[in-house]
Amino acid sequence: MADADPQLHPETRAEAEPIVVARKRRWLRPALMFGVPLIVLAIAGWLWATSGRTVSTDNAYVQQDKVSVSAEVAGRIVEVSVTENQEVAAGDLLFRIDPEPYRIAVADADAAIAGAQVQLGTQRASYQGTGADIAAARDQISAAQQDYDRQAELMQRGFTTRARLQQSEHALEQARAALANANADAAEARAALATGAAVPGQNPAIAAARVKREKALLDLARTEVRAPVAGTIAQSDRLQRGQMMMAGLPAVTVVADGRSWVEANFKETDLDHMRVGQKAEIGFDAYPELKLKGHVASIGAGTGSEFSVLPAQNANGNWVKVTQRVPVRIAIDGKSPRPMIAGLTADVTVDIR
Structure with missing residues (x-):
């Protein structure tokens, strides 16, 4: 080649260069004519194949x-x-x-439990006392009945007055009323000691005080x-x-x-x-x-x-x-x-x- 042989005469090299350039141009034109469309088609095919994926x-x-x-x-x-x-x-x-206000609330709940326990003890003692009241009322009825029977017998014999008989009858009625009151007091005391179905076996007042204490402890923990x-x-x-x-x-x-x-x-x-x-x-x-x-x-x-x-209001003219x-x-x-x-x-x- 003229370019590769430095020993060629300058005039000979000048004549060979146009021939080389012509050969390069001859191959470049077909490459551009066919290569560029092929590249475009390849890119288009790739886009078509991958579109929508x-x-x-x-x-x-x-x-x-x-x-x-x-x-x-x-x-x-x-x-x-x-x-x-x-x-x-x-x-x-x-x-x-x-936490201090809630600690005080816990102490207050403890005091409420103690108060309910004391009240329960008082109610039990009161209920036990109603038994003695009932027994005394029955004794009074027995004595009043005997006195009335005696006065009625004496009245039949004419050895007493009607006023005395009425007095013994009134005493008998009072004794019977005292027994009824004693029974009512006993029933009331028994009801105070009863437990509800929601907390069986527990006194309602004590149960309420314990719930109050649990609430106070929960609030204290939540501080x-x-x-x-x-x-x-x-x-x-x-x-x-x-x-x-x-x-x-x-x-x-x-x-x-x-x-x-x-x-x-x-x-x-x-x-x-x-x-x-x-x-x-x-x-x-x-x-x-x-x-x-x-x-x-x-x-x-x-x-x-x-x-x-x-939200958009689409039901309008705009x-x-x-x-x-x-x-x-x-x-x-x-x-x-x-x-x-x-x-x-x-x-x-x-x-x-």
Whole structure:
């Protein structure tokens, strides 16, 4: 070749270069004519073969179970044991409410039990005393009956007066009334000692006092508010020593560990072939190189606008059709090597084949 042989005369080399260029152009034209269409056809075939196999959305966010913890009793906060973003285990102390009022309530319940026990003893003694009253009333009836019989016999013989007979008859009636009163007092005392069907074998007053004590002990135990699940503390700025805490008012949030999923809001036009169990790939804006595998766990029962605070009112003259979004829960398969943070933006691609 002229280019490869440096010993060729310059004039000879100049004559050979146009021939080489012509040969290259002769092969380049067919390559362009046939190669470019083949490449275009290959790309088009690949797009046609792969189109409709997946649906994707970047309107997706990491979700985690968030447990809102509140106090079950009211009181002043005297101790705070956690800080923002602190890891806690289930059962760890979060904060403590002043227990003194509830200790006093327990002491008051103990006193109520003692009072009910004393009252029960008094009722038993009273019931035992009614037996003596009944016996005395019967003796009075017996004596009054004998006196009446004697006066009636003397009246028949004419040795007594009618006034004396009436006096003995009145005494007999009083003795009988005293016996009836004694029996009534005994029945009342017996009823006071009776037990109801709800708490058989227990005096109702003592049972009520014991229930009051159990309630006081439960309230005392609830002054210590503990983590219901393991997780990370959030919104702990609402916990301040000296602050009054109302029962049922959210005080702190625990973001539960190991319960992460992705909520992807797909267009309604993407749901035709989507089914529960289909494989999915998840990417994260926070971790560009991280790709996790997942699957469709469930498809929402309504669009996002349907469950909004102010749902759209389409029955008016200003209606404009807007493609709705349906929340789809994507379960994450396996454990992520990077921490999952609630609210992270994600990209989800679902294989709908």
